Amino acid sequence: MIGYLTGKIISKKPTQVLLDVHGVGYVVNITISTFENLPDNSTEQVSLYTYLNVKEDAMTLFGFSTLSEKEMFELLISVNGVGPKSAQSILSGIQIEDLRSALKTGDLSRIIAIPGIGKKTGQRLLIELRDKVESLGEELMDISDNTYSLRTDAINALITLGYNQKAAEKTVRMILNSNPNISLEELLKDAFSNFSK
Numbered sequence: 555m556i557g558y559l560t561g562k563i564i565s566k567k568p569t570q571v572l573l574d575v576h577g578v579g580y581v582v583n584i585t586i587s588t589f590e591n592l593p594d595n596s597t598e599q600v601s602l603y604t605y606l607n608v609k610e611d612a613m614t615l616f617g618f619s620t621l622s623e624k625e626m627f628e629l630l631i632s633v634n635g636v637g638p639k640s641a642q643s644i645l646s647g648i649q650i651e652d653l654r655s656a657l658k659t660g661d662l663s664r665i666i667a668i669p670g671i672g673k674k675t676g677q678r679l680l681i682e683l684r685d686k687v688e689s690l691g692e693e694l695m696d697i698s699d700n701t702y703s704l705r706t707d708a709i710n711a712l713i714t715l716g717y718n719q720k721a722a723e724k725t726v727r728m729i730l731n732s733n734p735n736i737s738l739e740e741l742l743k744d745a746f747s748n749f750s751k
Contacts (some may be wrong), residue, residue: 582617
């Protein structure tokens with residue numbers, strides 16, 4: 555099985571990347587978060603954790619910029635009725651730490667807010683993954699508890715002020731990636747200036 559690829563980006567779009575690995579082109583399906591983590595410069599080498607889905611009529615590669623995202627993907631496809639494409643879509647519609655938190659706390663409304671997830675699938679995800687997410691432990695979180703709390707507070711503040719949830723999540727994540735030790739006040743200031751650009 556192909557578990558990891560390092561190569562040069564030939565082309566990319568939000569759901570897929572074509573990777574040149576020593577002269578062989580691999581088409582890899584990706585999530586929006588992985589797309590956002592890809593370098594702009596196509597001459598740079600990029601590394602992705604991969605999952606190879608094998609069916610009778612096709613072999614499809616899915617790629618992830620972090621191991622935790624790949625692990626969550628594998629958890630999602632273990633749920634009855636959730637295939638690789640659905641899991642890719644779920645991980646594109648919610649940040650991994652938000653998904654983990656929603657599963658852990660049984661927050662059905664947050665789960666069904668993900669595009670393409672209905673109530674039945676949401677309930678199935680909660681029932682089947684609650685304990686499994688717990689057993690993955692804190693290594694699933696790519697950020698510290700302190701940063702996670704700061705991130706959640708900032709996103710909630712922005713949503714309360716009327717900003718779109720996805721835009722708020724993306725902006726806050728971008729600011730925290732470049733400055734993880736920022737205060738909540740500074741984080742919100744940076745977010746406001748980002749939105750006004």
